[in-house]
Amino acid sequence: MYAAVAFETTTVGTLGVLGKEILASRQGMGCVKGGLRWLAVVSMFLSTLYVLSFPTLLAAMTGYIAKSEPYVEDLDRNLIAWDKVDTAYFVVNDATRIGFEKPLVVGRHDDELRAATNDCKSRFPRHLRHVSGRRNCTLTLPDIKSINIADEKLLSQLNTSSTWTLNNNPINLPSPSLNITLYPVNPYPEWEMKSSSVLQYSISGRQSPLYNTTYMLNHSSCKPGETYQWGFSYIFLFMVSIFNFIWSCIMIGMWFDTRRGSRAYQHGRRPGLLRSIVEFAAALREEVGEELVNMEEDEIRERLRRGKARLGVPEGETRIRRVDTGKEHARKRSWTESLTNGSTF
16 A cells, blocks of 8 residues: 555546555544545545546636527528517507508516507507407407407407507507507416417517517527637636645645654654655565566565554654564465455565
8 A cells, every 4th residue: 555655646546546445444443534535545645636537627627618599590591590580479560650561579577668568558448458269250340440369368449549658659640540459468478388389479579570479480490609608617717716726625634634643744754755766665575575576577566465464653762664464474365355464565
């Protein structure tokens, strides 16, 4: 374990060594001491895993993805942003009488125009404002000039003068009244369309042609917009911030634990890279013998695996050295024993 932590800090092999130590950390120790050692090894494992994965996380944060925006195609094959789509509430068919060039579409979200239309309707006699019935109905009231029906809902045109007021600009209209058609109102937002709906929509303002639901569903699509989102997820930045906070807490906690419990640290001993190499080499020579310099890598690992020592700080000393455990592993351990016995050097 010492070699992995001191010389191979951020490698996949170090994760394997720390994982074995997690499984073996509580053996032969009390509940409190074993729990603290297990927590320290788990913290080292998580820190190493995060450092290894950080380049991938950082690369993901630097990518940009175009945001898709919904559009609908009009009759001239122009793409209109979806936020301009509105459900038709009224249509003033003879809007040329009030200064418009085409029939005037009163959308559900056009509060100003809807208020003007309702105000114009409110001036009619109460019994003539709305006439309801089916398509085959017969009406004989003398004041009714014509009836426009849309899905069994209608608004009559009356043989009477009326007043249209928009933007505090009243227009007195001679008989007949405005020819206004009432359409059913969608109780749901525009994006919850159903193919069986009989609703009508405008997509380019008050002078827009009317489009039925079938047309809207067949000519609507999402296109790449002009804005981008950072990385592959909107919340990814917050996830990395949380990971950084957890990693920082682990590092600070281990630093405080070292200051509190390490005899070497309390005596001012700071084992850097070269000092660690010297002490590790001395412990290897003491464990294997003078023939160490002539042995291959696999032979050294096998001797250490069958040895009866480990690295530690003996009582009363401040440096890493070989510590005899009294257990010599003469036989080859099974894979379960290899996992639960931890590492040697």
